[in-house]
Amino acid sequence: MSPAQVSLPAPGVPEDVLHHIGPHAEIVIPIGFGEPPTLLDTLEEHAGELDGVRVHRMDPYTERRYIRGEFGSHLRHVDYYLGPGSRQAFWEGQCDLVPNHFSEMPLLLRRLPPDLIIASAAGPDEHGYFSLGTNADYVASFIGQVPFFLEVTNAQPFTYGQNQLHISQVAGYIRSDRPFPQLTRREPTAQDKAIAEHVAELIPDGACLQVGVGSIPDALLTSLSGHRDLGVHTECLSDGLMHLVEQGVVTGARKRQHRNKHVSTFCVGSPELMRWLDRNTAVEMMPVDWTNDPRTVGGEPNFMSINATTEVDLMGQAASETIAGRYWSSSGGQADFARGAMYSPGGKAFIVLHSTTHDGRGRIRSQLTPGSVVTTLKNTIDHVVTEYGVAELRGASLDERARRLIGIAHPDHRDELRFHARRAGLLLGSAGH
Structure with a gap:
């Protein structure tokens, strides 16, 4: 007998994420390939409607308008590890940098505390589970404690461990075909x-x-x-x-x-x-x-x-x-x-x-x-x-x-x-x- 299939809600549209972001919301994004690009595009497109929202993340690969401080206090970036997408903005005083040990990131973020996590994901599978794919990092520590809004892409691999969420733990999700950022690799000397x-x-x-x-x-x-x-x-x-x-x-x-x-x-x-x-x-x-x-x-x-x-x-x-x-x-x-x-x-x-x-x-x-x-x-x-x-x-x-x-x-x-x-x-x- 085949396992029972879970009835899954249909994916939404990117603007749905805005319903979960109130004034002075603290949003957390995973490191590296965990970035949800379409959802970030949506936040930037509607930045004028946001009030004192901060986005917390490590090592952004892609430079964005909100990281450069273009939206003022409407939408601001807080960094915990400078990457190619945030280094210049930090040097120019457009974003914050919080010193930390990587192991203590969940502890530091709990001090906010987070209102919403937006992340790239794979799935859902036949049991109703999404996987955070290339990531667990600091966001997996909040599964079941903080709402997640996911961007499901074909690029994300479905991985296992403690980085899976059931559909009941997800505030909403969308689908996109956005690829991962291109990485440059230097040959060993x-x-x-x-x-x-x-x-x-x-x-x-x-x-x-x-x-x-x-x-x-x-x-x-x-x-x-x-x-x-x-x-x-x-x-x-x-x-x-x-x-x-x-x-x-x-x-x-x-x-x-x-x-x-x-x-x-x-x-x-x-x-x-x-x-x-x-x-x-x-x-x-x-x-x-x-x-x-x-x-x-x-x-x-x-x-x-x-x-x-x-x-x-x-x-x-x-x-x-x-x-x-x-x-x-x-x-x-x-x-x-x-x-x-x-x-x-x-x-x-x-x-x-x-x-x-x-x-x-x-x-x-x-x-x-x-x-x-x-x-x-x-x-x-x-x-x-x-x-x-x-x-x-x-x-x-x-x-x-x-x-x-x-x-x-x-x-x-x-x-x-x-x-x-x-x-x-x-x-x-x-x-x-």
Whole structure:
């Protein structure tokens, strides 16, 4: 006997979302591909009818009029991680940025509290469930607590985990054929590949991975093709992780939590990745206040966290959200995973960076550039990796830290770093010579 079919209401029109937005409403949108473009178009088209409405989200890919502040107090953007769509607007003072750890986003949003969540979705299936597709992130924590209005698109894969909503939990939905934004991908350089090889040598078989997105992580995942029984418990699931699953390198067989499953809180990548995610029961999308909680991470043995930074000073402070002292992104989950890896039996956290910028400026510095903010504390830092090697800093004295970091700096900058380290009292005696 076939299962009973759920009677589903027909999709509505985009303007229906306006019925759920009152004066001073606080609206939340998922990160990345979770953006509902048609519904956002509708809010902008009717912005003059809105009163003090704020939209809260992380990492917008697309620049929009409301993000640029074109509607004044009618419709305003509040950011929690600057992306291509909001960076310039923030620099020009047109939107807000709230500092945060990614794991604490649901906690911060509950302080508002949210009135409505609008999101992209897949479905509904024959049982009346929608899936948030590429996303769980901070919005999945509000399922059953806050009304959702969904934009169902063919682009969204139907995924599983704790990111599904029943039709009874949805205030309304529309259908659209809007595609995901185009992402640019930079091919790994020789420096990226050298960094990746250094890290790969320190990752044992059976380890559980959290890997960021970018050319260095892409190179690392390629370098791991000879490993066995790796697991995935990550913030963002990408094409590189998909390829390791397909190669049989990632199985999750030695994981303690969600064994044999690949856990993430959001996904970005190619159309191939989207097809692979669709109806893939091996992937579990979980809320960020669970995936990124250092206590969750610490419960997974041999946890390996790999994230990029822009600068590290000789005490081991990593500035990962500013470039040359100017805000570029935000903290994301870097500190969450670095802290969690400290608690994990056999865990390691890697902070990776090129030794210099494109114009030759050193990224390992005697002091961080004025205006830079510390993302990963000196007390939390573990391994720092450049193309010149690995500096293990956990448990090291200030003298040992300075010497090890100078040893992986670009050779052209090492003498100057030693000079400043001695002046600052970081090097004892002749240890820096």
